Every structure is written in C-alpha cells, then in structure tokens.
Amino acid sequence: MRAISKVAEAYKRDRRIQPAFRPHGALVCDQRVLSWKGPDRVSILTLHGRERIPVVMTGYQQALLDRIRGQADLNYRNGQFFLAVVVDVPEPPPIQPTDWLGGDLGLINIAADSDRTVYSGQHLKALRARHARLRQRLQKTGTKSAKRLLKKRRRKEARFATDVNHRIAKQLVTQAQGTRRGIALEDLTGIRDRMTVSKAQRRRQHSWAFHQLRRFIEYKARLAGVPVTLVDPRNTSRTCPQCGLIDKHNRPDQAHFRCIGCGFARPADTTAARNIASRAAVNQPQAAGGSA
Numbered sequence: 001m002r003a004i005s006k007v008a009e010a011y012k013r014d015r016r017i018q019p020a021f022r023p024h025g026a027l028v029c030d031q032r033v034l035s036w037k038g039p040d041r042v043s044i045l046t047l048h049g050r051e052r053i054p055v056v057m058t059g060y061q062q063a064l065l066d067r068i069r070g071q072a073d074l075n076y077r078n079g080q081f082f083l084a085v086v087v088d089v090p091e092p093p094p095i096q097p098t099d100w101l102g103g104d105l106g107l108i109n110i111a112a113d114s115d116r117t118v119y120s121g122q123h124l125k126a127l128r129a130r131h132a133r134l135r136q137r138l139q140k141t142g143t144k145s146a147k148r149l150l151k152k153r154r155r156k157e158a159r160f161a162t163d164v165n166h167r168i169a170k171q172l173v174t175q176a177q178g179t180r181r182g183i184a185l186e187d188l189t190g191i192r193d194r195m196t197v198s199k200a201q202r203r204r205q206h207s208w209a210f211h212q213l214r215r216f217i218e219y220k221a222r223l224a225g226v227p228v229t230l231v232d233p234r235n236t237s238r239t240c241p242q243c244g245l246i247d248k249h250n251r252p253d254q255a256h257f258r259c260i261g262c263g264f265a266r267p268a269d270t271t272a273a274r275n276i277a278s279r280a281a282v283n284q285p286q287a288a289g290g291s292a
C-alpha cells in the first residue's frame, strides 16, 4: 500500500521521469499504517501484518506525545530507523517587551548579544578546519571509500553545527524571556546588493548554518512568546554607541571596536549587538518602557 502511494506521489511531482527508489528510502506512514501505543511502543502495519515495535524517545519528546498530528515519516540511516513526526505546539501570545536584547550573528563569533555575552564557535571552527583539510586529502585520492568517508564527515559536521545553533538560540531566547525583552536582529533582506558588506561576511551569510541560527532563534522565540524585531543593518558595526560617531576607522580590525572620536573600546561584535538593540528601541519606543 505504501509502495503504491509512494510511486503515485513521485509521478504526481513529475510524470516524465521514471523514478528509482532506494531500498530503505523514507516511508510516509499515515494513521492507518502507524499508531502510537504509549511512549515506548509503536504499532506498524508491515508486510507480515501488524507489529509492535519498541521506540526510544527523550523526556522532552514524551511530553509532546499527545500533540502528535497526522502522519509520520519513517527514515533509515546508518543502521537505525527514525520516526519523524509533526507535533502541534501552542504558541503563547507574545509578551509586551520592556526593552530589546540585540543579537549580532557574526564572523568572529557565531553570535554576540548586547549584554556582552559572546557565543563562541571556536570548537565548531576547529572541527570545520580539520574537516576541510581532510576533505582536501580525500578529494585528491577520489576513491569510492574516500567519497563515502567524505559524506560521513559532512554529515557529522552538519549535525554538530545544528546542535551548536540550537544551544545558542535557546540561550539567547531564555535570556530575553527571563528579562522580559524582545530580540532584535539585523534585517538582512537585500544585503547581497550592498557594497559595504565585506567578502567574508557575505560568505558567512550565504552559509546554511548562519541562516539556520536565525531560523532557530525566530521559532524558539515564537514558542517562548518573545517578539523578534528586525532593524536596519547599515553601519551597526561602525557606529559608536557612546557618542554616535559613524566611521569605518572605528573598526581597526575584524575583532575590535575603538571609537576615533571618544575612545570607547569594546569587542566589535558585542558593540554591533548593542547598536542593534538601541535601533530596535528607537523603532519601537512603546516597547522601551516609559511611554507604554
């Protein structure tokens, strides 16, 4: 039954291609095929009839068990079966923020906030460098096993980056929620056209990990009732938060900010985050306490 619908789905997408399926390709299971029997067992209709299969889930996942909606995807990877399910999680109404926590998703560090917390990705960077070297070596050999190893490495790197992004996003959102603040980020729509963006920064912004972190922050914030606002990104890294002077010489190098007017000196990314926060406060003064 699943085989028929899978073939039908493939042809619905494109009739001109005769699709080939991998022996352990993902299977979409609806409620007729798969049903949950508590947090540790699932009943699946197999070719040999219905079978109860033990499953493992974390405490967090167990808490969401009664929120499972619709179908589940059964995937097979590295010798293990995984069930991907959709859960329905209610979003609380957003809080009325009293101020903004600025987040700079950046170059030197993965992220920095206006409270001067730096979310360093040092070990992530080290892992990437190690993998890049290995990649070079393996690409030179070009054998089948080298390709397989490459694929495995890429997956490992991606999993690690995703995990780091989850943790940073959670920390940022928790910080904002605990202090009844919203989160301010740079509005990056159209940033590709801007000449002021350095090459390195452009590279970073095109990487999936960078976009993933933004997405994680946005959805975790929504689940926590923390509003997210986007601000104009122009000169956030060149503006002095103390005297307001905008000058590219305020930024002697990637990592440092030193105002040529008043001497204010701080790390570059937390300074940018501070500017992002104050732009949000200017844009949305009703959120900045006082007038509300």
Ligand SMILES: [Zn+2]
Binding pocket: 240, 241, 242, 243, 244, 245, 259, 260, 261, 262, 263, 264
């Ligand atoms: Zn200054």
